[in-house]
Amino acid sequence: MNSANAPKTKTDTKYNLILSALELFAENGIDAVSMRTINNAAGTRNASAVHYHFGNKIGIIEAIIAFIREELDASRLDALTALERRVRNGERPGCREIMWAAFAPYYRLHNTPEYGKHALRFLARLQIDMSPEVRDILNRDTQRIAHRFDALLARALPDLPDNIRRMRYIYFWTLTVQMFAGSGQLDSTIFGDLRTCVDEEALQRCFDYLVGGIEGPVTARPA
Secondary structure (H helix, E strand, O other), X not given: OOOOOOOOOOOOHHHHHHHHHHHHHHHHOOOOOOHHHHHHHHOOOOOOHHHHHHOOHHHHHHHHHHHHHHHHHHHXXXXXXXXXXXXXXOXXXXXXXXXXXXXXXXXXXXXXXXXXXXXXXXXXXXXXXXOHHHHHHHHHHHHHHHHHHHHHHHHHOOOOOHHHHHHHHHHHHHHHHXXXXXXXXXXOEOOEOOHHHHOHHHHHHXXXXXXHHHHOOOOOOOO
């Protein structure tokens, strides 16, 4: 958990419900998981525990998104603030260091025991399969950070049109989440076993690829 919050234990019902729902949603999808299933997985005595703490399924989804955001913020806010301070002092941080501040928190989350991999698989599912209501929750939660990174990228890449820069940021975020979410299936790809992608060198190669997409030239529209 975020060190800024009080430590949680196995006896914390709300925490257990969030982690249980997170794992179930990550593995089975949101529509396939009932509130009763979440209660049973969390081992709660109260059959209405999810309803009591979160109201409904949308409520616990919103709590999970906030939980993941707190985990990411714990390792990205300091880096983001430091970059913004440098801009105010007249510096121009490079694209690579800006995007590392966006990328590294997902790597740390991926390596967080108990729930990190589930958190990334949950986010990956949301990217491709979510209701408009859940999409609004996710967009509202990520908007604050996205705009801060976009402002930094506008300084680092002043010649890149706004719409292209923002589209590339979305691509970067989407591919980062999907890459870490899918890392558990890399033992049986069309190229064989690629599980070495989790080592530091391969991680840098992946990051190089993603940054290249941010910085790449803009192809002229066909005449």
